[in-house]
Amino acid sequence: xxxxxxxxxxxxxxxxxxxxxxxxxxxxxxxxxxxxxxxxxxxxxxxxxxxxxxxxxxxxxxxxxxxxxxxxxxxxxxxxxxxxxxxxxxxxxxxxxxxxxxxxxxxxxxxxxxxxxxxxxxxxxxxxxxxxxxxxxxxxxxxxxxxxxxxxxxxxxxxxxxxxxxxxxxxxxxxxxxxxxxxxxxxxxxxxxxxxxxxxxxxxxxxxxxxxxx
Amino acid sequence: xxxxxxxxxxxxxxxxxxxxxxxxxxxxxxxxxxxxxxxxxxxxxxxxxxxxxxxxxxxxxxxxxxxxxxxxxxxxxxxxxxxxxxxxxxxxxxxxxxxxxxxxxxxxxxxxxxxxxxxxxxxxxxxxxxxxxxxxxxxxxxxxxxxxxxxxxxxxxxxxxxxxxxxxxxxxxxxxxxxxxxxxxxxxxxxxxxxxxxxxxxxxxxxxxxxxxxxxxxxxxxxxxxxxxx
Numbered sequence: 001x002x003x004x005x006x007x008x009x010x011x012x013x014x015x016x017x018x019x020x021x022x023x024x025x026x027x028x029x030x031x032x033x034x035x036x037x038x039x040x041x042x043x044x045x046x047x048x049x050x051x052x053x054x055x056x057x058x059x060x061x062x063x064x065x066x067x068x069x070x071x072x073x074x075x076x077x078x079x080x081x082x083x084x085x086x087x088x089x090x091x092x093x094x095x096x097x098x099x100x101x102x103x104x105x106x107x108x109x110x111x112x113x114x115x116x117x118x119x120x121x122x123x124x125x126x127x128x129x130x131x132x133x134x135x136x137x138x139x140x141x142x143x144x145x146x147x148x149x150x151x152x153x154x155x156x157x158x159x160x161x162x163x164x165x166x167x168x169x170x171x172x173x174x175x176x177x178x179x180x181x182x183x184x185x186x187x188x189x190x191x192x193x194x195x196x197x198x199x200x201x202x203x204x205x206x207x208x209x210x211x212x213x214x
Numbered sequence: 215x216x217x218x219x220x221x222x223x224x225x226x227x228x229x230x231x232x233x234x235x236x237x238x239x240x241x242x243x244x245x246x247x248x249x250x251x252x253x254x255x256x257x258x259x260x261x262x263x264x265x266x267x268x269x270x271x272x273x274x275x276x277x278x279x280x281x282x283x284x285x286x287x288x289x290x291x292x293x294x295x296x297x298x299x300x301x302x303x304x305x306x307x308x309x310x311x312x313x314x315x316x317x318x319x320x321x322x323x324x325x326x327x328x329x330x331x332x333x334x335x336x337x338x339x340x341x342x343x344x345x346x347x348x349x350x351x352x353x354x355x356x357x358x359x360x361x362x363x364x365x366x367x368x369x370x371x372x373x374x375x376x377x378x379x380x381x382x383x384x385x386x387x388x389x390x391x392x393x394x395x396x397x398x399x400x401x402x403x404x405x406x407x408x409x410x411x412x413x414x415x416x417x418x419x420x421x422x423x424x425x426x427x428x429x430x431x432x433x434x435x436x437x438x439x440x441x442x443x444x
Binding site: 078094099 | 273274285287288289291292295296299300308311312314315316318319321322323325326327364367370371
């Protein structure tokens, strides 16, 4: 059985979100780089995988899917379904809630910060501090909620780790590559949760992939 | 009416103002599922969503919230997933690895490709004037451009598949209905969708579903501006 292919650059936190899930699920996969510099993401070959011309995309045999969180769910459902708790209606629903929270509360506040601080300079632009500051305030409000939640349970969906926790790994690793990581300092339960995640081999694999090359 | 003041014994309660496309998305899933539920209206102008009773259910202070027995859920897409997983699992592709993957892909596409530009257009064209604010045409034009490109992908997809996730309707199609309902009432709806025959047919079929027709009645196109309470 050929390994699954994850298409994309490890610079992208959407691509490395999938790496965390694929690693945790113990999936057999390989990363196939897509070169944005040469416009490979808009090539007919890649558009056939992802019609929006974005990364990541995943190929598993005849199946080709895209959107990082859909890929993460597929990897878990196939290789480690307990990360989704789909056998239990109640637990699956709570996992779903916190998977949505990662996307629409946490990452929606964090990714504009990451874009301004990490990506724009690479594209020859300058960081818009106003955008950073506005989104830091949003992020703090989200972290207040997380602090309350994580003081009641070890992980976001309950006392078991789930895809909801793992989906935070790539963007949070990126946060720690900016000067704003100290935003976590005011939230001890969030810090402890993050330390626990960082110790996992799956998250360490993502961290290693994200180290910038010389 | 304040949240949580209902004395109904129904185990399934959906909290929020139905004019919200997020609340209405959850209502649609309940209608599609044929669940016996109670809709508990809330008043955003009275700050119902910021009261402690509501924050105890949704710590982000948003709507909708679903109570299903002893389960309390928030985030409209998580609510819709739960309701349909419980009552109409075929709409999620439960038990089918490939179908469930396709459903998940197009659920994400709705959330991350379709929703942001469409919401921006609806905000500028419908919500802003109702609040006495002028439409920001620059924002509209930018998002119309983005949405046009997204809908072209949909047109191609619906050329090779009857519905977004395959041969059968799924939650991925349904999750588009409520925001699209508002979008299609702006001049940009027919302008963008008109030239795309498959998207147009897909939309018309979606809107003709009995559950969609019922929920559309909860979403007047003026957001119920002439009513004090929703």
